[in-house]
Amino acid sequence: MKQFxxxxxxxIMKIFRRTATKIMFLLLLTVxxxxxxxxxxxxxxxxxxxAAAGENGVSINIAAENDELSPGEQRQLEEQLLLQxxxxxxxxxxxxxxxxxxxxxxxxxxxxxxxxxxVIIAAGIVAGEHTQGTIKLLLxxxxxxxxxxxxxxxxxxxxSFTMLIALIAFSWIVGLLFxxxxxxxxxxxxxxxxEIRDWHAGYYALIEYGLNFVSVIIMTTFAxxxxxxxxxxxxxxxxxxxxxxxxxxxxxxLSQYDWIKYVLFANTNLIQYVYNNPMIEGMTMPFSxxxxxxxFAVFLAIATITFSKRDVAx
Amino acid sequence: MHPAIELNQVSKIINKKKIINDISxxxxxxxxxxxxxxxxxxxxxxxxxxxxxxxxTSGSIYINGQNLASNFEKALSNVGAVVENPExxxxxxxxxxxxxYQRMAPGVTNERLAEVIQLVGLNERIHDKVKTxxxxxxxxxxxxxxxxxxxxxxxxxEPTNGLDPAGIREIRDYLRQLAEKxxxxxxxSSHLLSEMEKMCxxxxxxxxxxxxxxEKVADFVQHNKNEWFLEVTPAxxxxxxxxxxxxxxxxxxxxITVKLDKQQIPLLVSKLVAAQIxxxxxxxxxxxxxxxxxxxxxxxxNVETV
Ligand SMILES: Nc1ncnc2c1ncn2[C@@H]1O[C@H](COP(=O)(O)OP(=O)(O)O)[C@@H](O)[C@H]1O
Ligand SMILES: [Mg+2]
Numbered sequence: 001m002k003q004f005x006x007x008x009x010x011x012i013m014k015i016f017r018r019t020a021t022k023i024m025f026l027l028l029l030t031v032x033x034x035x036x037x038x039x040x041x042x043x044x045x046x047x048x049x050x051a052a053a054g055e056n057g058v059s060i061n062i063a064a065e066n067d068e069l070s071p072g073e074q075r076q077l078e079e080q081l082l083l084q085x086x087x088x089x090x091x092x093x094x095x096x097x098x099x100x101x102x103x104x105x106x107x108x109x110x111x112x113x114x115x116x117x118x119v120i121i122a123a124g125i126v127a128g129e130h131t132q133g134t135i136k137l138l139l140x141x142x143x144x145x146x147x148x149x150x151x152x153x154x155x156x157x158x159x160s161f162t163m164l165i166a167l168i169a170f171s172w173i174v175g176l177l178f179x180x181x182x183x184x185x186x187x188x189x190x191x192x193x194x195e196i197r198d199w200h201a202g203y204y205a206l207i208e209y210g211l212n213f214v215s216v217i218i219m220t221t222f223a224x225x226x227x228x229x230x231x232x233x234x235x236x237x238x239x240x241x242x243x244x245x246x247x248x249x250x251x252x253x254l255s256q257y258d259w260i261k262y263v264l265f266a267n268t269n270l271i272q273y274v275y276n277n278p279m280i281e282g283m284t285m286p287f288s289x290x291x292x293x294x295x296f297a298v299f300l301a302i303a304t305i306t307f308s309k310r311d312v313a314x
Numbered sequence: 315m316h317p318a319i320e321l322n323q324v325s326k327i328i329n330k331k332k333i334i335n336d337i338s339x340x341x342x343x344x345x346x347x348x349x350x351x352x353x354x355x356x357x358x359x360x361x362x363x364x365x366x367x368x369x370x371t372s373g374s375i376y377i378n379g380q381n382l383a384s385n386f387e388k389a390l391s392n393v394g395a396v397v398e399n400p401e402x403x404x405x406x407x408x409x410x411x412x413x414x415y416q417r418m419a420p421g422v423t424n425e426r427l428a429e430v431i432q433l434v435g436l437n438e439r440i441h442d443k444v445k446t447x448x449x450x451x452x453x454x455x456x457x458x459x460x461x462x463x464x465x466x467x468x469x470x471x472e473p474t475n476g477l478d479p480a481g482i483r484e485i486r487d488y489l490r491q492l493a494e495k496x497x498x499x500x501x502x503s504s505h506l507l508s509e510m511e512k513m514c515x516x517x518x519x520x521x522x523x524x525x526x527x528x529e530k531v532a533d534f535v536q537h538n539k540n541e542w543f544l545e546v547t548p549a550x551x552x553x554x555x556x557x558x559x560x561x562x563x564x565x566x567x568x569x570i571t572v573k574l575d576k577q578q579i580p581l582l583v584s585k586l587v588a589a590q591i592x593x594x595x596x597x598x599x600x601x602x603x604x605x606x607x608x609x610x611x612x613x614x615x616n617v618e619t620v
Pocket of ligand 2: 354357358359398471
């Protein structure tokens with residue numbers, strides 16, 4: 001165990017002492033700041049207008065009864081009404097647009113940058129040692145190869161987790177600075193399948209980031225496997241990002257087939273279960289978690305086996 | 315004495331091609347052992363198998379009595395090596411590179427780390443990034459990482475590559491010292507014969523994946539002792555005369571080379587003189603260096619000479 005810690009320490013050192021890694025953190029901060037600016041000066045202005053319009057509960061009521069509306073619009077209006085009533089009954093305020101938690105929650109999409117950065121690290125952590133030739137001096141140590149590989153995977157995950165913490169911290173700080181330190185009432189209230197759901201905004205953010213992070217882990221492990229097997233960083237980055245950006249689309253297009261639910265990308269979006277609204281009928285959270293675990297285990301097994309058996313000869 | 319390294323009928327097949335063919339070797343503590351062969355002979359492949367980068371197709375390797383295949387960690391804890399160029403992490407400092415390898419071997423103290431840095435003379439530049447190092451400095455750092463855990467076996471693949479004559483001399487003296495004073499088994503490979511001659515106690519000549527001979531350097535050089543060059547004209551006639559004494563005769567540009575006991579030289583000279591051949595000079599044949607030996611053994615393929 002002590003040895004494994006030392007190995008992870010080494011890999012962490014090699015990740016964090018690169019200039020590229022420092023640039024990644026700077027980029028992440030930049031993205032959060034830009035997102036803050038956009039939020040502050042564009043989106044927020046709009047939502048404020050919306051809120052003003054919605055204030056008139058009676059108009060919603062009348063509009064809802066108007067049968068000119070499409071069923072979708074009608075449902076939306078009904079949900080708004082439900083929310084309105086809940087706010088009045090409970091005496092709570094909705095989370096305002098300029099609230100820090102609102103910004104943190106809205107910023108969860110920035111997680112795709114973390115996926116991108118972690119994929120880059122994961123793709124290169126083995127392949128890079130091959131291209132630079134450093135793999136030779138690494139593998140002639142009295143350490144079994146699978147331990148070295150596992151330490152590399154662990155370090156990649158720790159990097160990713162550090163980025164996640166950094167993202168949340170950046171969002172909080174930027175949120176505080178841009179939105180006048182508004183940390184007042186913080187409840188996240190939504191209508192889910194016709195029912196009111198009232199969560200603490202922090203709890204909601206945790207769930208949202210946590211579930212999204214699961215897909216970071218799985219995509220990263222995929223990149224790690226490709227990089228290990230083909231010893232080619234660019235290939236691993238390319239494949240993983242293309243898969244990530246098109247996978248969801250393809251699954252959506254083929255969603256009428258039953259077998260599609262066994263495809264990785266049908267299962268990566270766990271947040272869909274929080275809304276009880278899976279893309280494919282009949283899929284459940286436990287099913288997706290099982291599928292993800294299987295994919296995950298297969299990816300790591302393939303990487304470990306090829307890495308352990310390989311003749312290092314470049 | 316138990317061998318520090320033992321190879322038993324080791325073969326390696328890559329893509330159906332036999333790269334290494336049935337090599338057996340025993341190398342002992344305290345000796346500097348040379349693997350000598352032209353480029354592509356299989357020196358690096360042999361070393362890669364010994365350090366566990368490649369698996370053997372058949373045969374077994376023992377390091378300090380430990381089977382490499384079944385007892386990888388124990389076997390390799392006795393080995394320090396540089397395989398081909400010392401490729402280190404260029405974005406890290408020399409210091410962080412060594413810290414990295416320190417963490418991978420149990421029991422390497424910080425004192426040992428400092429000692430090794432001192433030993434290879436990198437004190438002043440150890441905190442600079444490796445990408446700013448010269449090739450010579452990288453070689454030194456490579457040596458430092460190989461010595462860090464005080465291995466019983468030190469393996470260096472073409473260690474003098476890219477070093478200037480002073481650097482070569484330094485490393486040569488240092489390796490001899492390691493073998494003699496610390497009883498380490500040192501294995502070096504090279505295609506540079508003159509180097510091996512000065513550095514090694516024993517040499518294995520390897521060609522096309524096979525070991526064609528293993529000998530003490532002293533014996534190696536002795537082989538041609540009784541060869542003599544005679545500057546004579548006409549050489550053709552001299553050749554015929556010499557043949558009456560020995561069959562080991564060959565024609566050279568300005569004379570002949572014969573192989574015979576020193577005592578028989580006067581007889582040969584008198585016969586030559588009797589046959590009206592002019593004899594200008596007699597000296598030991600030049601072909602008594604390891605290099606020439608090596609050229610004649612391997613047929614002179616792909617050999618770079620200094
Ligand atoms: N990974 C490999 N795949 C195929 N052939 C190889 C590989 N590595 C080495 N060889 C071949 O094996 C032979 C020996 O190579 P090597 O051990 O590097 O020789 P040396 O170190 O003596 O110059 C060469 O003919 C080389 O082409
Ligand atoms: Mg070689």
